[in-house]
Amino acid sequence: MTVGELRVWAPDGIPEVVPGDDLVALLVAGLRADAQAVPDHALQDGDVIVVTSKVVSKAEGRVISADDRERAITDETVRVVATREHAGGVTRIVENHLGLVMAAAGVDASNTPEGTVLLLPLDPDASARALRAGLTAEFGVRIGVLVTDTAGRPWRQGVTDLAIGAAGVQVLDDLRGQLDTFGRPLTMTVAAVADEIASAAELVKGKASGRPVAVVRGVGHVVTDDDGPGARVLVRTGPDDMFHQGSAEAYAQGWKDALARPER
């Protein structure tokens, strides 16, 4: 159940991150400075630290030349889901090696130095675990960590943020078995609480303001002792996926297969 107030803030003392940086140290410094300015912001048990994947990518050196962007997208692509040509070029919606389905496989040209693009972290769950270990050691409180990225979605305009890495957070809040207000079991509802936390954090981080970290207080009920399975369990591809191919692609495949069948 949820009680109490949700509070989300984004410290502004995190400098530009470059490859090789000790991201834990930078986060610690930024969080400590923020707590100096606002004592109430000192980390507490149950806080969730939400870190934009960009700074994780930068620290981990997942930076390549912009000239290599198209090849990088191809390299990061496990499976093409849909493509569309438009005035500005070709949009490729693909599944990447993390099981994430997004445009350009998550390769990112913004908020990185001119001439470079960022790849997603190799293993955002591992990155989240490392950040959690470092922050826990420093602050001595029971926290969760999310690594988040931005993506579009079918049937909706605009982008929202998703959790692509997690440690110490129960990313799915399974309400099945709980009762609704009429005493009947909720049978259908598994809330993607980590994605909701990611979106809440984005409301204070923003994309133009240089604040890559947010603290979310009030969702302690999904902070766990163990690191847990991470954000990989939020992925839903495979035989269950009713949208494993874009409509045009699936149509073309059906057409092709029909014509290729042996003649009777």
Next chain:
Amino acid sequence: MTVGELRVWAPDGIPEVVPGDDLVALLVAGLRADAQAVPDHALQDGDVIVVTSKVVSKAEGRVISADDRERAITDETVRVVATREHAGGVTRIVENHLGLVMAAAGVDASNTPEGTVLLLPLDPDASARALRAGLTAEFGVRIGVLVTDTAGRPWRQGVTDLAIGAAGVQVLDDLRGQLDTFGRPLTMTVAAVADEIASAAELVKGKASGRPVAVVRGVGHVVTDDDGPGARVLVRTGPDDMFHQGSAEAYAQGWKDALARPER
């Protein structure tokens, strides 16, 4: 840009809503009681009130017999996107008359008396405008209102909340033209801020706790003087929709069309 802290809370003094109820009056009473208990919760300019569509549906009498559930889904369906049979029955992902693509056309069997199901509000943007007018008249502050519903999404486990109605909220925060931290224009980013606010609100409302309303403070930069175009502008279906049909459905259509073509 985003600055300051985000705060979200869910007053617990809203009673069960039944058809014909004056929802504005119930919300006013609940918000006033909450402000008595926590003076800081008195509504301020820039607050966004997030209302679960269920209570809007109930107040508006969008309640039908559970026996009519399947027919209701059919009636609410403008276009079938994808279907899948499974152990529990048939899942129908359809586009409804609001342009929303969701399971069962948004017909809802939880948090409603035994033997009934809820239809979505007929016009959630109009509902949001009415709520906004009523709350503004009562409290005399500049607020926004969102009406929200829960939905799954392709490629991700779990459900999140979306804005299906809006008044006084700029639902899409167009960051194009703004500069990133390297001084380069953000060309790709339109944030679905209303859906992010909806998800943040769900973290405090929950589904089992009987709190259908939340107040979100700290996103005043997207609260507008006018009611604005509402949440309908968040819909992205039509010729732009790369997933207008599920993969199996599109494949079958391609197969069928290939075989139906005139023989050469």
